[in-house]
Amino acid sequence: MNAGIFIAAMAAGGLGALCRYWVGGAINSHTHFKSKMGTFWVNVSACFLDGLLAGFAAHFLAVWTGMKILKYIVGTGFLGGYSTFSTASVESFQNFEKGLFRGFAFTSSMFLLSLGVCFAGFFIGLA
16 A cells, blocks of 8 residues: 555544544434434444445446545545444443443444445445
8 A cells, every 4th residue: 555545544534533523423412312322323324334335346346446545545544433333332331331221222223223234335336
């Protein structure tokens, strides 16, 4: 990987982190749940976008060599900064502290929905 791609991926990661902060905060300020739903929906949307990117890559990689660079910058950079497994894990733990059902519901629904939209994004990207 050359320095330009590396710097672009770093900048995209910073932009992704800023978007995560903004989107997560906006969702949290407009929900009435006791759980922070911002991280939940940020991770779900990131999984959809990463699935979409993977589908596009699978479809276009053979005809456009720039797709590999785009995967590094958008997938690893932006979406890596945008999504947050560690925060999701902490919030899952906090929900488990408030009750087994609540923790299980939050964690399993985030995982299953994220996996489902990742598959959907991938197949949309293949089309």
